[in-house]
Amino acid sequence: MVNCPWSQHTNMQYTINWLAANQQTIYIVILMIFVGIEVIGRVPSVLHTPLMSGANAIHGVVVVGAIIVMGQADPDNIFALLLGFVAVVLGTLNVVGGFMVTDRMLEMFKGKRQKK
Amino acid sequence: MDSLLIIVYIISSVSFIIGLKMLAHPETARQGNWVAAGGMGLAILGTIFLYQNEQGAFLHNKVWIFAGLLVGGAIGTVSAKKVQMTAMPEMVSLFNGMGGACAALISIAEFNHFASTDFTFQIHEAYQNADSIDEATLVLPVRMGIMVTVLIGLIIGSVSFAGSIIAWGKLNGKIPDKVFKGQHIVNLVILGLIVVLGATLLYNIYAQFVVSSGDIGTLSAVNLFNKIRIRLPLSVFVLFYIILLLALAYGVMFVLPIGGADMPVVISLLNSFTGVAAACGGFLYENNAMMTGGILVGAAGTLLTIMMCKAMNRSLKNVLIGAFGGSTVAAASGAEEQGSFKEISLADAAVVLGYANKVMIVPGYGLAVAQAQHACHELEKLLVERGVDVKYAIHPVAGRMPGHMNVLLAESDVAYEKLEEMEVANEAFPTTDVVLILGANDVVNPAAKTDPASPIYGMPILDVELAKTVIVNKRSMKPGYAGIENDLFFRPKTSMLFGDAKKVLQDLIAEIKNI
Known part of the structure; x- marks a missing residue:
């Protein structure tokens, strides 16, 4: 990814090099798109809401990024610390709240099934 | 990166996939939720204790991190437990907005980190033992790919945040539907501005790194460094925060005209947006757990959105652009x-x-x-x-x-x-x-x-x-x-x-x- 802008590489070569350097990432992206689509293929409409809520909690993985920001912030840089702290709080809200709400939704399905 | 952390991330990624798959079936849905949650917990703990940056340093500020986790966890738990059944959709929207905001904040932090770097010093460090530098092998820390990722994360995260808050307000009746003539054109203009300003920002950064080839030649390292003075101009910062404001405005304008009855579709769409924003964070840190989780939700969320639209026999375009905006028409025909x-x-x-x-x-x-x-x-x-x-x-x-x-x-x-x-x-x-x-x-x-x-x-x-x-x-x-x-x-x-x-x-x- 790090490249000098005035090298003799043409743009085409630059693009090809970039693709080569990031091929692992590109594979992950492509495969994950297919997995995402495949996994929720034939979901009954009953589960649309809990599924949306569960997926909502999963993208809370963004909190990992917030933790890294926080953990690398200069302890003297109040702005960076504050930014990271708020990001960690919000990300955790997304994760914890997301999984909890999903569980509460699904709890109702389960309660009914046990009684049968 | 610690090899144990790599394994942790693999387990997390797999648990997200399995969890999502189980969530899609009535019998396994509840366990699926916990499988995904378990993977998440593992990813979070693994990151805190095992993550090392390129220089091999572990994360510090652990007190802050745990404080943040505690505060977020407590608020999340209480609000999720207290919320009424009827208000759950709002709650999902709110949590989604929090995720979007988190992604946007990460981008802001990374931008500031990047912009405050002394690039000249970095080059100097890298070549301090070299007598002369060959022009073809000289590497400048431009990191265009990172800046593009930061920008995309900022824009999508902000749109998702602002849109989710509006959707939340609409669902609990605090925010009425607002339509004015030419709203779509205004939205398109905002979007166009974001793209143009983003490109300008990237070019401004790039321009700072361009050194005319005459400056290099066979100059000795010391002379070269005297020629290269890389400082990001103020315009870069201004542009960045203008883009942030525009993205927030776009999120508001994007959801505002859509009728409350269509909010589920909008929330689902914003949900997949946040997934993409999270994936941007994954590219940024070359973090596979964030990448898989984010892309997974991005793809699944998009499909879910389309399925919801199908259940209403409408196209996504119809929901987003057609909107329920024609309230005046409806009232007239009803009368x-x-x-x-x-x-x-x-x-x-x-x-x-x-x-x-x-x-x-x-x-x-x-x-x-x-x-x-x-x-x-x-x-x-x-x-x-x-x-x-x-x-x-x-x-x-x-x-x-x-x-x-x-x-x-x-x-x-x-x-x-x-x-x-x-x-x-x-x-x-x-x-x-x-x-x-x-x-x-x-x-x-x-x-x-x-x-x-x-x-x-x-x-x-x-x-x-x-x-x-x-x-x-x-x-x-x-x-x-x-x-x-x-x-x-x-x-x-x-x-x-x-x-x-x-x-x-x-x-x-x-x-x-x-x-």
């Missing part, structure tokens, strides 16, 4: 069709229900608002004891979210087999004696079939008119959430039973017990 409606007394309704052979209950949002699901189940049990065949007809988008009614009725122990999906219910209506509509409106509006001018035209509805009698419980004659008049209420077969759903149902139960 001319308005006729007279007839009311039915509680006693009469009790008799009609008590002596029917087959009753179909059509629940809607009104039932959820009144918290009348338990009373509804009571009525069902009472009628079944009298030998009446009682079923529920569930429209896929009844309530504020798909599946809303199923969850609500399941809460009051209504048997799963009693719930009929729309297609099955529509086949059963011709043999049904009484249809009891509880707080549903748009999903039984015949305008969806007959009136091409109606905003809901084309949406499949429950054909309650095929039944012999229709009893509609509503609080008043006010139009439903989508703001559309319902012709059904004026049809000869239809009788109105006004009142709060819970009160009416309890009174009905008392009346039926008396006959």
